[in-house]
């Protein structure tokens with residue numbers, strides 16, 4: 001396992017925080033990590049500053065087509081937000097410390113809540129491609145954990161509780177935001193696989209038995225790292241396809257991208273409504 005010393009992790013985060021603060025001297029309340037096809041969320045922010053990942057010290061830059069890498073900080077519906085558009089994945093060969101660097105940066109910038117979004121395969125047959133599903137719990141089946149190696153005490157405890165990774169209060173706000181915009185938001189358990197190959201039908205049958213409704217290759221490392229730091233975590237999957245074997249279709253990354261793009265405006269509407277609601281009625285302090 002390639003693992004940085006704890007002081008290196010903190011120093012790197014401090015470098016990145018300093019870089020962002022020099023360009024935008026505010027504290028964001030809400031962070032969003034936007035998966036493929038959600039770049040338009042950043043366009044809604046006003047008084048915004050854009051920072052390509054390549055310019056932020058120590059920030060890993062995505063290589064997957066369809067994941068542009070940019071931090072957008074600004075004001076969304078009256079709320080200070082920090083949006084990471086694009087992420088790096090473990091399957092690209094990035095060590096877990098890099099996979100969660102952006103999430104930790106959002107937390108160190110001061111975000112009390114972070115909503116993680118992704119494209120996922122629908123295991124439950126009722127989760128149709130194009131639908132949105134709020135993540136209520138996860139199965140970490142990636143074979144790796146971002147907290148492995150020496151614990152960074154400055155970030156959180158050695159053995160953090162994971163009995164409520166996805167914050168119920170924030171989840172309730174997401175439900176209300178979706179309802180306010182007339183968007184149907186399902187609920188499901190997300191299974192994180194290492195990828196990059198999609199699952200076999202047998203693996204999907206296994207995941208169904210294990211209690212998973214959604215399957216993907218991201219989000220769980222960030223959720224664990226954020227929970228470690230005491231940040232409220234929310235998660236929304238865009239169901240981009242039926243998981244392998246659920247329907248007769250074969251899986252292609254192009255289809256996944258297109259469906260995710262199509263659902264983008266609905267997800268953006270939900271997140272904008274969430275920001276508006278949090279601006280009007282802030283959540284009580286983070287649950288540490």
Ligand code: HPA
Pocket residue numbers: 119120121122193198199215216217240241242243244251256
């Ligand atoms: N499996 C894993 N990851 C995914 C899928 C899938 O079916 N769809 C989008 N990301």
